Amino acid sequence: MIAQVIVDVAAYPVDRPFDYAVPDEWQALVEAGCRVKVPFGPRNVLGFITALKEETDVPQGKLKPLSQLLDIEPVLTSEMLQLAQWMTTHTLCFEIDALQVMLPSALRAKYEKTIHLKGPPEDLPAELQSLFGNKTSIPYKKVELAELLKQLKYSIEQGTVLVKTVVKQQGQVKAVRKIKILDDQVRLQQIVADIPARAKKQVMVAEWMVDHPGAIFSPDELCQTLQITTAVLSAVIEKGAAAYIQEEVYRDPFTKDAVKTKPLALTDEQDVALKQILTAMKNEQPTTFLLHGITGSGKTEVYLQAIQTTLEKGKEAIVLVPEISLTPQMSERFRSRFGEQVAVLHSGLSKGEKYDEWRKIQRGEVKVVVGARSAVFAPFTNVGLFILDEEHESTYKQEDSPRYHARDVAIWRSEQHHCSVILGSATPSLESFARAKKNVYTLLTLNKRAMEQALPTVEIIDMREQLKNGNRSMFSEELAEAIRIRLEKKEQMVLFLNRRGFSSFVLCRDCGTVVQCKNCDISMTYHRSQEKLKCHYCGYEEHVPQECPECQSEHIRFFGTGTQKVESEIYKLFPEAKVLRMDVDTTRQKGAHERILDAFGREEADVLLGTQMIAKGLDFPNITLVGVLSADTSLNLPDFRAAERTFQLLTQVSGRAGRHDKPGEVFIQTYTPEHYAIELSKDQYYEPFYVQEMHMRQRFAYPPYYFVVLIQVTHEDVLMAAEYASKAVDWLRMQLSQNVGIIGPTAASISRVQNRYRYQCLIKYKKEPKLTATLQQLIRMYRTDWVKKGVQLTVDLDPSSI
DNA sequence: AGCACGCCGACT
DNA sequence: GTCGGCGTGCTC
Numbered sequence A: 001m002i003a004q005v006i007v008d009v010a011a012y013p014v015d016r017p018f019d020y021a022v023p024d025e026w027q028a029l030v031e032a033g034c035r036v037k038v039p040f041g042p043r044n045v046l047g048f049i050t051a052l053k054e055e056t057d058v059p060q061g062k063l064k065p066l067s068q069l070l071d072i073e074p075v076l077t078s079e080m081l082q083l084a085q086w087m088t089t090h091t092l093c094f095e096i097d098a099l100q101v102m103l104p105s106a107l108r109a110k111y112e113k114t115i116h117l118k119g120p121p122e123d124l125p126a127e128l129q130s131l132f133g134n135k136t137s138i139p140y141k142k143v144e145l146a147e148l149l150k151q152l153k154y155s156i157e158q159g160t161v162l163v164k165t166v167v168k169q170q171g172q173v174k175a176v177r178k179i180k181i182l183d184d185q186v187r188l189q190q191i192v193a194d195i196p197a198r199a200k201k202q203v204m205v206a207e208w209m210v211d212h213p214g215a216i217f218s219p220d221e222l223c224q225t226l227q228i229t230t231a232v233l234s235a236v237i238e239k240g241a242a243a244y245i246q247e248e249v250y251r252d253p254f255t256k257d258a259v260k261t262k263p264l265a266l267t268d269e270q271d272v273a274l275k276q277i278l279t280a281m282k283n284e285q286p287t288t289f290l291l292h293g294i295t296g297s298g299k300t301e302v303y304l305q306a307i308q309t310t311l312e313k314g315k316e317a318i319v320l321v322p323e324i325s326l327t328p329q330m331s332e333r334f335r336s337r338f339g340e341q342v343a344v345l346h347s348g349l350s351k352g353e354k355y356d357e358w359r360k361i362q363r364g365e366v367k368v369v370v371g372a373r374s375a376v377f378a379p380f381t382n383v384g385l386f387i388l389d390e391e392h393e394s395t396y397k398q399e400d401s402p403r404y405h406a407r408d409v410a411i412w413r414s415e416q417h418h419c420s421v422i423l424g425s426a427t428p429s430l431e432s433f434a435r436a437k438k439n440v441y442t443l444l445t446l447n448k449r450a451m452e453q454a455l456p457t458v459e460i461i462d463m464r465e466q467l468k469n470g471n472r473s474m475f476s477e478e479l480a481e482a483i484r485i486r487l488e489k490k491e492q493m494v495l496f497l498n499r500r501g502f503s504s505f506v507l508c509r510d511c512g513t514v515v516q517c518k519n520c521d522i523s524m525t526y527h528r529s530q531e532k533l534k535c536h537y538c539g540y541e542e543h544v545p546q547e548c549p550e551c552q553s554e555h556i557r558f559f560g561t562g563t564q565k566v567e568s569e570i571y572k573l574f575p576e577a578k579v580l581r582m583d584v585d586t587t588r589q590k591g592a593h594e595r596i597l598d599a600f601g602r603e604e605a606d607v608l609l610g611t612q613m614i615a616k617g618l619d620f621p622n623i624t625l626v627g628v629l630s631a632d633t634s635l636n637l638p639d640f641r642a643a644e645r646t647f648q649l650l651t652q653v654s655g656r657a658g659r660h661d662k663p664g665e666v667f668i669q670t671y672t673p674e675h676y677a678i679e680l681s682k683d684q685y686y687e688p689f690y691v692q693e694m695h696m697r698q699r700f701a702y703p704p705y706y707f708v709v710l711i712q713v714t715h716e717d718v719l720m721a722a723e724y725a726s727k728a729v730d731w732l733r734m735q736l737s738q739n740v741g742i743i744g745p746t747a748a749s750i751s752r753v754q755n756r757y758r759y760q761c762l763i764k765y766k767k768e769p770k771l772t773a774t775l776q777q778l779i780r781m782y783r784t785d786w787v788k789k790g791v792q793l794t795v796d797l798d799p800s801s802i
Numbered sequence B: 001a002g003c004a005c006g007c008c009g010a011c012t
Numbered sequence C: 001g002t003c004g005g006c007g008t009g010c011t012c
Helices: A078-091 A095-101 A126-132 A140-145 A149-158 A185-194 A200-210 A219-226 A230-238 A268-283 A299-312 A327-341 A351-362 A373-377 A406-417 A430-437 A463-468 A477-489 A563-573 A592-601 A642-654 A686-699 A718-735 A771-784
Strands: A002-007 A018-021 A035-040 A043-053 A109-117 A137-139 A161-169 A176-181 A242-247 A288-293 A316-320 A342-345 A368-371 A383-389 A420-425 A442-446 A457-462 A492-496 A505-508 A525-527 A532-534 A541-543 A556-559 A579-582 A607-610 A623-628 A665-670 A707-715 A741-753 A756-765 A792-797
Touching: A002 A035, A002 A095, A018 A035, A043 A109, A043 A161, A078 A095, A078 A406, A109 A140, A126 A140, A126 A149, A137 A140, A140 A149, A149 A161, A185 A200, A200 A219, A200 A230, A219 A230, A230 A242, A268 A288, A268 A299, A268 A420, A268 A442, A288 A299, A288 A430, A299 A316, A299 A327, A299 A383, A299 A420, A316 A373, A316 A406, A327 A342, A327 A368, A342 A351, A368 A373, A373 A406, A383 A406, A406 A420, A430 A442, A430 A686, A457 A463, A457 A477, A477 A492, A477 A563, A477 A623, A477 A665, A563 A579, A563 A607, A579 A592, A623 A642, A642 A665, A642 A686, A707 A718, A707 A771, A718 A741, A718 A756, A718 A771, A771 A792
Parallel strands: A288 A420, A288 A442, A316 A368, A316 A383, A342 A368, A383 A420, A457 A665, A492 A607, A492 A623, A579 A607, A623 A665
Antiparallel strands: A002 A018, A002 A043, A035 A043, A109 A137, A109 A161, A176 A242, A505 A556, A525 A532, A532 A541, A707 A756, A707 A792, A741 A756
């Protein structure tokens, strides 16, 4: 028997199956989808069996046997093997990448080189001998670190040692040993007093601990920050100032016991939507639904009841949610309805926990998976429903290879399982809504809020007026007044700062003009290093203007504000306000996210100030005010989806106010109140926005009218990057037909990342049958010739941002 | 990708 | 004469 194996080497020349002989003793055990160890050239690597067969074209002498069978039960179903092939052609990735992304990282291979002693240790060079001590094998890394590779090479040639590469499965994460400082401050002080004065370091450590009662640290971290050795630390611990504890690195995904909930009564709209979903389920017709429901319209309840029916039919459901931040709240809701049948998969879980959840899924011990993007690969064999909540979110697209979109994978799998996909959103992506309009997807609409709360009143504030009236602060008079009232009434508020695109565009504070490129409908980007404005689409550049090109005002400047600045401004205006700031800086720590939200939920602060991450998911009854400090920031990004993103963001943020019995109020501050993305978000007018934006997309030939492909070329040297980018573009122009638009090459908006200069080019097309083949050829050219010159090239079909 | 093989310049 | 630089080519 012959096994076809995809080896764990992500490289162009080996991106194809290799044949291996299956030893007799495994003939009855091997299956497609099993992991194996195989000899590959001079080494051993991990591989996946993709097929079994009897014949091979490989000449007798070349065929090698499998060296080890790693799974008795396959880890990949035949569906997954097919899916991997589909992914390679649709995202232009290596097959091995596609296979690996479907599995928890615990199942991936870890390669460890070890050196084994073959003769008497006396035959070794002295330095090596001491490394061995009395062991017979040592890790290769040790020799590398000790810089004894020369000696090692000599010994290998002498035959006194042997280097072996072992393929290992990545182990599960163990509980780690941490140090918990005593909670009792009085007792701590006592301990400090008892330490003899000559133990200076110990006194220092213990005193430091007095200031951090109850805190938990890893020993390493503590030693580093306090500049001490473990000896000092353990002495202090021995005296009782702290204790070793076994701490799980990540908490158990289910800490609280979920309270069981029952299906809620549906509104008429919800009922209509659910009935359509159930009909498709009954007919086993693979149907993709777009569930367009305004914020608070009860999409989740529709999901829950659709899942209920799926489970009753003995089938499984896969629910995708966009972000980690959303997962605890969402998974809680699913678990309180479906109890132990739910598994969660998100990036907050440890390797081991993810592996455990994955195994529960594979063994069929759970029936529902709630998770982030990669949960779309959950190894269920009888899926009855796929759900993508907030389908417009860009986190569903993986940004590195394999560059897949979870929506596409879900739809592909739904065809295999003859089941439905529900894409849910208050602000669907233009692509999805367009497909719904063309009846490719089935549109379901929820226009009313489930609890019949009124939508919050939204006021758009023209900041140009504020400036004319002499208000130069970042708070308009209206918003400041609203904040004051909330502080008096002890109600809570959320202030949203859209920080993306920080200081990158130039805006006139008098007339709202944003300096735009004369060739493209896109704002110019300010480059501080060269004091120039550049267009990232066509490469046009000009000097930074001293006055507004429209109204000649001098109040023209780079736009953008940071959260810290806003925070201090709030304290200046409202010294009594308590502010919780939530941005990348304050949430870097694990669990910080939840801690801040919990604190806000307990009403420990009046104001929650944050960036993107507070736009979604939070639902607190006491929030009655939402302020968007500057709606323009995301609007002026050099990306054709800027308007769409802005509209989505504003709608999401507005939805945070008045979700319960208290009415909500929203203030949106902007310098361009007349922009349709801002104007139409006021009343959550999705459809008019859709119509407007579609006009723009048609005019400038962007999705959904055209497909786009983003090609990026990077190099350490600017000139090389530019040269190869234009080489690629020239070649593509020759190969592709006339109706294909090729824009560029131009410098990417962040022109240098990790010391590599980036150039990019955008291909727009409607129909181009030979596109995939042409791009594959381009990649082949790159991989055979260009890599050697230090060029890196990536191709992203359907990029989520440019 | 990794690793071996192989062919030329600077050292004992 | 040998060590070691990295260009070339292969992996069932």
